[in-house]
Amino acid sequence: MRRMLNLIQNENMKIFRRLSTYIMLGLLIIIVVAAGVISKNTAQQASINTDWKTQLTQDNTTMQKSLTDMQTIPGIDLEQSRAAVEKNIKTNNYRIEHNLPPVQGKIVWGFVTNMVSTISIVSLFVIIIAAGIVAGEFNSGTIKLLLIRPLKRWKVLLSKYLAVLLFALDSLILLFVASFLVGGILYGWSGVGQPYLGYTNGNVTEINMLGHIFTTYAYACVNLLMMVTFAFMISTVFRSNSLAVGISLFLMYTGTILVTLLSKYSWVKYILFANTDLTVYTNGLPVAKGMTMTFSLLVLAVYFILFNAISWAVFTKRDVAA
Amino acid sequence: MQTKPVAQFKNIKKKIGKKMIIDDISFEVNAGEIFGFLGPNGAGKTTTIRMLFGLISMTEGEILVNGFSIKHDFEKAIVRVGGIIENPEMYKYLTGYKNLVHYARMYGDITKERIDEVISLVGLEQRIKDKVKTYSLGMRQRLGLAQALLHKPNLIVLDEPTNGLDPAGIHEFRKHLRMLAEKENVAIMVSSHQLSEMELMCDRIGIIQNGKLIDIQTVNDFLDKDEVVMRVTFTVDDVPKAKTCLNQMFQEQETLENESTISITIDSSKIPDIVAAFVREGIRISGLDKESKTLEQKFLDITGGSGIA
Numbered sequence: 125m126r127r128m129l130n131l132i133q134n135e136n137m138k139i140f141r142r143l144s145t146y147i148m149l150g151l152l153i154i155i156v157v158a159a160g161v162i163s164k165n166t167a168q169q170a171s172i173n174t175d176w177k178t179q180l181t182q183d184n185t186t187m188q189k190s191l192t193d194m195q196t197i198p199g200i201d202l203e204q205s206r207a208a209v210e211k212n213i214k215t216n217n218y219r220i221e222h223n224l225p226p227v228q229g230k231i232v233w234g235f236v237t238n239m240v241s242t243i244s245i246v247s248l249f250v251i252i253i254a255a256g257i258v259a260g261e262f263n264s265g266t267i268k269l270l271l272i273r274p275l276k277r278w279k280v281l282l283s284k285y286l287a288v289l290l291f292a293l294d295s296l297i298l299l300f301v302a303s304f305l306v307g308g309i310l311y312g313w314s315g316v317g318q319p320y321l322g323y324t325n326g327n328v329t330e331i332n333m334l335g336h337i338f339t340t341y342a343y344a345c346v347n348l349l350m351m352v353t354f355a356f357m358i359s360t361v362f363r364s365n366s367l368a369v370g371i372s373l374f375l376m377y378t379g380t381i382l383v384t385l386l387s388k389y390s391w392v393k394y395i396l397f398a399n400t401d402l403t404v405y406t407n408g409l410p411v412a413k414g415m416t417m418t419f420s421l422l423v424l425a426v427y428f429i430l431f432n433a434i435s436w437a438v439f440t441k442r443d444v445a446a
Numbered sequence: 447m448q449t450k451p452v453a454q455f456k457n458i459k460k461k462i463g464k465k466m467i468i469d470d471i472s473f474e475v476n477a478g479e480i481f482g483f484l485g486p487n488g489a490g491k492t493t494t495i496r497m498l499f500g501l502i503s504m505t506e507g508e509i510l511v512n513g514f515s516i517k518h519d520f521e522k523a524i525v526r527v528g529g530i531i532e533n534p535e536m537y538k539y540l541t542g543y544k545n546l547v548h549y550a551r552m553y554g555d556i557t558k559e560r561i562d563e564v565i566s567l568v569g570l571e572q573r574i575k576d577k578v579k580t581y582s583l584g585m586r587q588r589l590g591l592a593q594a595l596l597h598k599p600n601l602i603v604l605d606e607p608t609n610g611l612d613p614a615g616i617h618e619f620r621k622h623l624r625m626l627a628e629k630e631n632v633a634i635m636v637s638s639h640q641l642s643e644m645e646l647m648c649d650r651i652g653i654i655q656n657g658k659l660i661d662i663q664t665v666n667d668f669l670d671k672d673e674v675v676m677r678v679t680f681t682v683d684d685v686p687k688a689k690t691c692l693n694q695m696f697q698e699q700e701t702l703e704n705e706s707t708i709s710i711t712i713d714s715s716k717i718p719d720i721v722a723a724f725v726r727e728g729i730r731i732s733g734l735d736k737e738s739k740t741l742e743q744k745f746l747d748i749t750g751g752s753g754i755a
Contacts, residue, residue: 126554127551127554130552130554131551131552134551137544137548138537141539143539264535264538265532265535266535266536266537268499268501268531268535269534269535269536269549271501272499272500272501272529272531273549273553274521274522274524274525274553276521443501443502444496444502445493445496445502
């Protein structure tokens with residue numbers, strides 16, 4: 125156990141003693157600051173009508189109207205659309221009653237929530253680390269002196285995988301802290317205590333904002349975890365850094381398009397990318413009919429085990445001849 | 447001296463596709479000896495060494511280190527083995543020191559003092575805090591040796607160890623290996639295709655060719671066997687007189703003369719007689735050179751002349 129921690133410490137050292145790692149983390153901070161500055165400037169122009177209560181009341185009137193006008197359109201579930209509009213109306217009313225301004229963009233939490241989309245940048249960086257962590261040892265020849273130590277190969281591999289996940293965690297914490305600080309500096313800290321408004325069974329409920337943001341992060345991390353595990357596998361199997369980065373990024377950015385293109389086939393639901401967005405089960409539509417949260421979790425688990433099993437099998441059996 | 451086998455290679459075979467890369471090799475490396483593993487490039491030296499380190503699997507056979515199987519009990523078998531496989535490739539973006547810390551952590555019981563001790567042993571104190579990418583090949587070799595010694599192994603395996611070392615470095619390196627073998631009873635296995643080097647360094651030499659171990663001999667046997675007949679060259683002041691003298695003594699042997707030297711191939715036991723005869727004839731001898739067959743010639747003899755595969 126202690127030597128496992130030592131191994132992870134080693135991998136950490138190899139990640140954080142490189143300039144490229146700091147360039148990536150620096151870029152992440154720059155992106156957050158830039159996004160903050162840009163959104164602050166555009167938000168100021170858009171919010172000339174600073175009275176959000178009037179705005180929300182107006183919105184509700186339009187929505188009420190649309191609710192009565194709503195007609196059956198083929199292919200769209202009327203009940204579902206109706207429920208979505210009702211949710212918005214009730215939430216707006218709750219905001220007006222309890223004096224809770226909408227979160228979007230104008231307070232610190234709004235910015236933090238918007239910045240969740242930056243997790244795709246984090247994914248990119250973590251994929252780069254995952255792609256290099258095994259392939260890099262083979263490319264530089266250091267794999268030989270690494271594997272002649274009194275540690276079975278699977279332990280070395282596990283330490284590398286855990287170090288990648290640890291790096292992902294570090295990056296996510298950095299993203300959260302950076303967006304919280306930038307959001308706070310730009311929009312002030314006054315909204316820090318504000319709750320998030322959830323909606324269950326037709327009732328608006330107050331949820332702890334931090335808890336809500338962690339949930340959002342967790343959902344966004346499903347895709348990150350799967351793509352990083354995939355990159356790690358390619359890195360281990362093909363011992364090529366660039367191949368692992370290339371294939372993983374290609375799939376990450378084309379995966380959803382692929383699913384859309386193939387959506388007429390029933391087997392599309394078994395594709396990894398049809399299952400990585402779990403938020404569709406709370407608000408949205410799953411890719412194919414009959415898909416449930418349990419189904420997606422099961423599919424994800426199968427892919428996760430498969431990727432890791434392939435990495436494990438190849439790494440522990442391979443002859444190191446190069 | 448103790449001659450307990452530290453490494454035992456038992457009928458190891460490696461087949462890749464249909465080709466037998468290593469064909470039934472068996473030998474032992476004992477505590478306190480330096481075993482030379484000699485063979486042309488591509489003969490299977492590196493493959494055999496990689497099998498010992500568990501980097502390459504064996505098709506058949508078994509390698510035991512300190513009684514533990516590399517195949518079945520890897521962690522116990524490898525824990526007292528140190529070595530360099532081909533070039534000592536280190537993490538170039540880390541300092542020499544961090545590289546050593548990295549390997550030390552993988553054993554779990556190596557103190558800071560031990561790391562410092564090894565650094566001074568290989569003479570890298572001045573540069574150890576510099577990044578490895580600034581090191582010369584010789585310095586990388588030294589760092590490679592440092593990581594091999596870190597955990598006080600009782601078996602050290604070095605694949606082509608003197609690549610990139612300057613002559614002074616090689617000399618020092620040899621002295622150091624000899625010290626480890628003699629004082630600390632460490633078993634050392636060195637592979638090389640440089641025969642002259644093996645001659646100077648090793649106690650026993652195993653010759654490998656086309657995946658087969660064709661001979662194991664002690665270095666002394668290697669050089670002395672059949673070594674009674676040799677070419678002897680005398681440097682004398684009067685070559686014609688010496689020629690007459692030699693022709694009288696060995697009528698059937700050709701002599702070869704130079705301006706100031708004369709050579710003859712004879713039984714080495716006859717040398718004192720020749721010297722006595724020259725002195726009697728008033729020929730002044732200013733030099734005597736015995737030319738024994740070198741290991742290289744021996745090697746070519748054994749391998750049937752097909753040195754490089």
